Amino acid sequence: MIARPRAGGGAGPLWTAPGVRAERLVPPNLLWASNGIAFGPDGRLYIAQFLGATISALDVDTGELETVLGPDGPLTAPDDIAFADDGAMFVVDLPAELVxxxxxxxxxxxxxxxIVAPDGVACHRGRLFVNELAVDGRLLEIDLAGGPPRVMATGLVLGNAMQVGPDGLLYYPHLMGGEVWRVGLDGGEPERVLDDIVMPVAVRFDPSGGLRVLSARNGQLHRIDLRSGERDVRESGVIGADNVAFAPDGTAYVSGAFRGGLRALSPDGGVRVVIPEGLNGPFGIAALAGGDLLLADHFGTARLPGGTGEPVREDWLAELHEAGIRGLATAGDDVVVTTENGNVHRGSPTSGWSTTRGLDDPGGAVTTPDGRVLVAEIGGGRVVELDGDGGFRPVAEGLDRPVDLTVDDHGDVCVSVTGGGRVVRLRDGRVLTAGLSRPEGLVAAHGALWCVAAGEGRLYRIDPDTRAGSVVASGLATDVRPPHVPDRAASGVARRPRPFAAVERAGDDLVVGLGAEGSLLRLSGLAASSGSPTKGTR
Known part of the structure; x- marks a missing residue:
């Protein structure tokens, strides 16, 4: 496999200070949320990476994966793709509301x-059709001459991948309605053809003309004979399946929106992993009792048993499933989970969960020595304390985008603040360092503070007493967002993750989330290292 992971802020040759050793705990992710897939005229399988702002092309015979449109291009978050007869590729860019x-x-x-949350796209004999991933969404024909789109159907309960069938009708799903519909290309009343598929996310036709419907929830691929009612179901094993494309030999390739990766279902019944699943972040990191690491991964969480090996997805947090899982902390036997939509969850599989709502873009969280849970409210410019009953109160205000929190060896709470590139001690407002480019992850260890400057791909060591700063590692692939994508790029029901480069203590070591490549880095030998002095702190 020829992999070209996307570059992020500060990405480059990895450098560590003398005595500091670096080890990747999780390899880079090749696909950030593999959504729309389609075979191109060159025979390669084109893959839209929603979270990676990238279109890749895979040679299914050699395994070579090439970036066709990278994150330095115009795309914000491509969701689906389709090819016209002349070889043109059409891409729906969901948050940007563009085709x-x-x-x-x-x-x-x-x-x-x-177009509100453009999602499914289909080409047929020089015509282009798009639907909307929205409640009461529309199915549209796009006027390629520049005129207004023609409305073909309304009332879609989240549209998604669709295709014109052998009968000349356009088949499309209602993702949350459990239905498949069809409509004539030149008008007429839409007709419901199926109403019992769990979360139908893609409607396709195989090379023999058979109707195939993919379920997002369980990854099942249904083959349905509309005349006889007979069905055949294949298990893809893809959780959060998003799309399916058929090779000429009948092999079905299934993509996964939540975990990336790609699987192939051969006509003889075999299932193989073509590209392995990976991490969407990781964003927040929490060290658990026993040495496990819990990782926030946008669509869910993953556990790294013993702090090494392959991430295991956490089913016990399924009830908290919502796009935008971001910050993590421990509070006794509980886990604290912050999300981009303003909710903070606290609990465990045994004790249940409580939720605090109404925060403006919560980021990192920390538990103080006296048991208080504090959360950095990025959008609100505050640090708040949760009261345990779903409420909160400010403990610090007037901060310019606070991102993460930690407690130093003296018991003082410190916060990374994007505005001014600062790390600030809350007790007295003392600025411990300034001038960093997007300081985000922050943790205390070995008598110092350690901060990830996501905009420059560096890890800094900060002495809270002398305020001296030094670079401990550089070349970190930390910036998950392409430069042209705004922090709050969102539309309809989907969004790209906003950046959060986390760092956490794991025993004597530190682990850093490299969100621009979907990997996790362990740094050891830190206790004896003072790093390299830099003018970036003062």
Whole structure:
């Protein structure tokens, strides 16, 4: 496999200070949320990476994976793709509310804008169709001459991947309605053809003309004979399945929106992993009792048993499943989980969960020595204390985008603040360092504070007494967001994750989330290292 992981802020040759050793605990992720997939005219399988702002092309015979449109291009979060007869590729860019055309020579142009959460896309004999991933969404034909779109159907309960069938009708799903519908290309009343598929996310036709429907929830691929009612169900093993594409030999390739990766279902019944699943972040990191690491991974959480090996997805947090899982902390036997939509969950599988709502973009969390749970409210410019009954109260205000919290060896709470690139002690407002580029992850260890400056891909060591700072590691692939994508790029029901480069203590070592490549780095030998002095702190 030829992998080209996307570059992020500070990505480059990894450097560590003398005596500091670096080890990757989790390898880089090759696909950030593999959503729309389609075979191109060159025979390669094109893959839209929603979280990676990338279109890749996979040679299914050799395993070579090439970046066709990278995160330095115009895409915000591509969700689905389709090819026209002339070789043009159409891409729906969901948060940006755009539909793009990429000509065979690489020229990019916008063919539609202002569509709410454009998701499913289909081409047929020079015509282009798009639907909306929205409640009461629309199915539209896009006027390639620049006129307004034609509304073909309304009332979609989240549209998604669709295709014109052998009968000349356009088949499309209601993702949350459990239904599959069809409509004539030139008008007419839409007709419901199925109403009992769990979360149908993609409607396709195999090379023999058979109707295939993919379930997002369980990854089942249904083959349905509409005349006889007979069905055949294949298990793909993909949780959060998003799309399916068929090779000429009938092999079905299934993508996964939540975990990335790609699997192939051969006509003889075999299932194989083509590209392994990986991490979407990781974002927040929490060290658990016993040495396990818990990772916030946008769509869910993952556990790294013993702090090494392959991440295991956490089913016991399924009830908290919501896009935007971000910060993690421990509070006794409980876990504290912050999410981008303003909720903070606290609990455990045995004690249950309580939820605090109404925060403006909560980030990192920390438990103080006296048992208080504090959360950095990035959008609100505050640090708040949870009261345990779903409420909270401010303990510090007027901060310019606080991101993460830690407690130093003296018991003082410190916060990383994006504005001014600062690390601040809350007790007296003392600035411990300034001038960092997007300081985010913050942790105390070995008598010092350690801060990840996500905008420059560096880990800093800060002495809280002398305020001296030094670089301990650089070249960290920390910035998950392409430069042109705004922090709050969102539309409809989907969004890209906002950055949060976390660092956590694991015994005598530190672990750093490398969100621009989907990996986790362990740094050891820190106790004896003072790093390299830098002008970046004062």
């Amino acid at each position: 793009w055309r990429r000509d065979p020579d690489g020229t990019m142009s916008v063919v539609a804008e202002g």
